[in-house]
Amino acid sequence: MSCCQFIFSSTLGSYREARSHCFVLDVMNARLRILRSEAATTLLTSLNRFDCRFFSRTKSPCVRWRANKASEVETFNDTDVELQSAAQIESKQKKKKIRLDVLCHEQYPQYSRKILQSWILQGKVVVDKKVINKAGHQVCSTAKVVLNAEENKYVCRAGHKLEKALQQFNINLTGKVALDSGQSTGGFSDCLLQHGIEKVYGVDVGYGQLAEKIRQDPRVVVIERCNLRYLRPEDLPSQVDIACLDLSFISVLKVMPAVVSVLKPIDGVELVVLIKPQFEAGHSQVGIGGVVRDPKVHEAVIEKVVSGIEGMGFGCKGWCESPIRGEKSGNIEFLAYFTRDAPTPVVALS
Incomplete structure (x- = not known):
């Protein structure tokens, strides 16, 4: 080798080049490794002059040993490596x-x-x-x-919002099939299930948010990574009797054509819409932090949504303020109830 010269006595045995950065030496049938950089500056003439400090245990690809004493050479075997690796992995997992x-x-x-x-x-x-x-x-x-907490009635806050609409408008869900638009964690779905719904089709553009309790319920069909605007009747196993909308970052009017297409083509089908002013009002009407505080804007938003849905063949039976405000912004939200055969009431704040 040009980089260094090795002179071994019969005691040392033989050596061979293992990788580009080290040599492997067979010393009395014990395989040892030494860095090329160290070997290049060392002349090895006998075992007694062999500097064991060159052998060190590190994380490099080659395992190197350091002897406790300069006159002693430690040996190494595969079993020790396996035991040591297992201990290191267990220690890392604990930390x-x-x-x-x-x-x-x-x-x-x-x-x-x-x-x-x-x-x-x-x-x-x-x-x-x-x-x-x-x-x-x-x-x-x-x-x-x-x-140290009592289990909530629903998997998230949204369940209490829908519950208010069911009670306020005396909605009977027994034996019906529902569409939960914007399923997310599953608050609406949980409320529907607890009030006697037969089947729920949950649609959401995201994925991995649904509570495990709802996902495992055999009455729930989960449709994730689906943009509601492009939902088609053939995407669902059957048409639905009632649709519940809880959407963010989009106006409910933009998804209504898709929602109407999956409702049964009969009178009496129902629609519950959670109206969020921050996503319905114009940009200039939304304050700092996405909060809408002006009651006049609230009225305008409600009238806009109600008239838009009425134009698709539905009548508004009423609306009310949500019992819970928006989680992050604290926005006041509203619940509106529609049926296909309902007369249109006068919209007024309540």
Whole structure:
């Protein structure tokens, strides 16, 4: 070799080049590795002059050994490597940290991540006997999580909104088939199921948000990654008796043609719409943070949505304010109820 010269006594045995950066030496049937950079500056004439400091245990592709004493050479075998690797992997797993809300969802998959985040903020989550109220707090992946919270009636806040409409307008769901437009976590679907619906087709443009409880219910057909604007009748196993809309970042009027196409072509079909002013009003009418505070804008938005849906053959039986405001913006929202054979009432704030 041009880079260095090795002179071995009969005790050392032989060597061979293993990789571009090291040599493998067979010393008394014990395979050792030495860096090329170290070997290039060292003249090895006998085992006694062999500098064992060149052997070190590192994460490099070649495993190198460091002897406890200069006069002793440690040997190495595959079994030791396997045991050491397993111990290192186990140690890394114990030290691995993840977000608290992610860990909670792993240990309690029956709850949605939004509900778990809400409980964390309320101080109802205990991690290793310590209360943590930040959802993004990094915790050990093996930590034990305890929930000190009562289970909500619905998988998310939206269920309470739809419940208000069912009670306000005396809507009977028994034996009916429903379309949940903008299913998300599944609050509307959960409410429909608890009020006697026979089947729910849940459509959402996103995916992976639906609570496991709803996803596993045999009465629910989940249709994810589907833009409601382009929904066709053949996309559903059957037409529906009632459609419930909870949409964001789009006007409900833009999706109504698709919704009407999947409703049964008979009188009496129903429609429940959650009207969100921030997505219906003009850009100049929406304040800082996407909040609409002007009551006149609220009235204009309601009238716009009602008249638009009436133009498609429906009549508005009434509307009311949602019992819960928007989660992030705090916007006032409204619930409107339509049927295909209903007379049109005078729209007024209530």
